[in-house]
Amino acid sequence: MAAQGSEARKSIFRTALILSGLTMFEFFIAFTKHLYPSMFGISEAAAHTIVVVTFIILTLFKAFYIVAEFMHLGHEVKRLAWSILIPFLFIVWLIIGLTLEGDYWGKLSSSEQVNVPEMIDLRA
Amino acid sequence: MADVAVDKKALIEGERPIMNASYGKLMMWFFLVSDAFTFSTLLVAYGALRISAVSDGWSWAYPEDVFTHVPLLYEIWHIEAPLLFVGLMTFVLILSSVTMVLAVEAGHRKSQKEVAKWVFWTIIGGAAFLSCQAYEWYHFISGTPNGGVLVPTALVEEYDLGGGIPDYEDLQIVEFRLPGHGQEGEGHEGGDHAVTSLELFNGDKITDSEAIEKILDDAHHTHAGTYYLEKADAERLRIPDLENNLFVKAYWVTNSEGKVSAIRLTNGRQINGPIAFLNEVQEEANHWETQGGANLVANQYGPADFAGLFFFVTGFHGTHVFSGVLLLIMLYLNVRKGTYERRGHYEMTEKIGLYWHFVDLVWVFVFTFFYLI
The missing domain is CATH 1.10.287 (Helix Hairpins)
Known part of the structure; x- marks a missing residue:
């Protein structure tokens, strides 16, 4: 105590x-x-x-x-503290992953900013 | 192997605690870690959608434009004070966390009277926070009197946009004001003096008292002091003036440079063009301003996702505060009854305390991401 x-x-x-x-x-x-x-x-x-x-x-x-x-x-006992804190490394990963992904979603819909490979006109 | 006897009773009742914490507290930590994961995913979803809106070229909502209402200041003096009220809410929650931890400390000393006192003040803090949240939601949902714009259906049809709008018929309304009744918060049921004329948004007036009475029977009133009729009701009344004055309500959508670049209807459908249409709406906008607002699919303050996320995340947090208050009331009654005195320890205070501090912890993050950044 x-x-x-x-x-x-x-x-x-x-x-x-x-x-x-x-x-x-x-x-x-x-x-x-x-x-x-x-x-x-x-x-x-x-x-x-x-x-x-x-x-x-x-x-x-x-x-x-x-x-x-x-x-x-x-x-509390150090072991308890670490058992509670370490799982949040997954959240750190989620933040990094979805921050990058969110940026990409936006760029997908504003098409002029996305690197789309040039279209090949098949009729030519 | 067989002679390793596990003393189940000791494990469960905490006579031989794992990692020096009792069974009950460990289980509370289990729950809190899983709950923290839930809140983390909600906040990360908020981040992802916000970043995607910005990288798509839209501007996000500015918290200092959204949360400006403070009780009394707004109602009596019509003063808007950005972020002041949410500061008060944050302070209330921190204070209730302090009274909670004081209750836990009194529990260690087995002082029944002091535990009851501090738990009582924590309940008051929680209830105060919930009331503040109700006030804030109310003003967020009802919006500001000039936050919306009425777009004439004639204009929508001129550009042939109506066909692409789901439930277009249901969105159409006739809006009007009663000259002399324009004050906010004054419902038509309150006024005893007879209404002699009714002014439609394009300036036309209806003076036939029989027609006015019929119209007012079906009309809804907005916080901007205006009234509106739904299209179906307007058609039923067969008053030609009404049917020539149909509008759809919309909110401005601005791009990252702060320029209006689209409008969004109240059902969430966004109209990005043609430019000539948007320009025409903007030119006439000052005549057609109306009450703004926010729902799950559209809001006057920014991207549609902003309101949806605000409702969901602060609502989920509010639900936690609410169940926390219920737990505290249970705790308070048991403390008064002497349950924990008989049990010999006040561990229940510690367990509920953990939950209560967790709710405070979540608010710290919600506050930063929704109100500061």
């Missing part, structure tokens, strides 16, 4: 503070992101990519704190 009583509560409030802080930081970015291209002198596409990557990293941080502290997985 982990810490009891007031010490346990202290760690709960610390985690809650971190989660709220990260969420507020996300909102700060969401409300100011339109200023970034001119503020830092970067292209809109680059600013967009940076913002999206930042959001995903912050989300993973929040997920870590919820799972490790609130769900207590950080204090």
Whole structure:
């Protein structure tokens, strides 16, 4: 068993503070992101990519704190933690696979962007 | 081999726990891992469809244009505040997670009173979150008063497009407004003063009081303060003015450069051209603006998939919150009855706590992918 009583509560409030802080930081970015291209002198596409990557990293941080502290997985036996986490490698694969696939679906329907081998006119 | 006796009772009741976790908690983890896979596939499907829409040249919905309603701010002062409300929802869910973990901690100390108190506050948090979600869905479904456009059926037929639209007849409506009644939220059943005229969208007026009464009997009202009749009802009334004023409702579809490049009808059928047709619709659009909205196949905010995915993913998450609230109520009643006091431990709090934190965890991801990116 982990810490009891007031010490346990202290760690709960610390985690809650971190989660709220990260969420507020996300909102700060969401409300100011339109200023970034001119503020830092970067292209809109680059600013967009940076913002999206930042959001995903912050989300993973929040997920870590919820799972490790609130769900207590950080204090369980290491074998249990790994048995729960390792299956998610499949999801990592799914994300990579379907991200590439989704891009391809779109290009299929906008036909001018797909490399279609030149048609051979059989009547000629 | 034969002398290796497995003590089944010890395994199940947790006297000899596997990996130092009780049977009940291990099974909850089993369930949560499988549930996390389900949510992952939903979110990955969202990603794939969103990327495919963008690489196809359409623009996705901008969350800050979609989620702008805040209770009271909107109803009383008509102020729109993007993302503010969803921030409140996120905060409510984080808070309820904190009260839940405080309940678990009180359970370790076997303090019946404190467990009951914190579980109670968690129930309140869950119920508050569900109410917020109901408000948000309501505004997403009903849309904004200028989100839709009415396309005259005469124009659709001029370009010979009607034949390609499934259920084209059912889509046709006659829209009108009652002069002096144009305020949002005011239903016609509420007004006692007699309606003396009724203005169709092309400016024609109907002043015959008998006809108006018949029309209002069958009319539906929109949140933009206008009313509409379905084609079948309009034909039954045999009022020529109505039959010359048939429209189909549509939403703008923009490409990745933000330019209108198609319209989508409320049944999901998208019309990509001809360009001359779209141009004509756009030129007349400001006369024919109407209530927007969202359903599973079409919405005013972006690609059709956006609304479908929003309903499915946030709905599935909301269902989890709802069943979590039911579990918490069960837990609360049992704590009050002293069930866990008699059992000697508060493990049920930990198991339901795991589920509740998982729901919070899912929201963290839903929030990022639907509201931030």
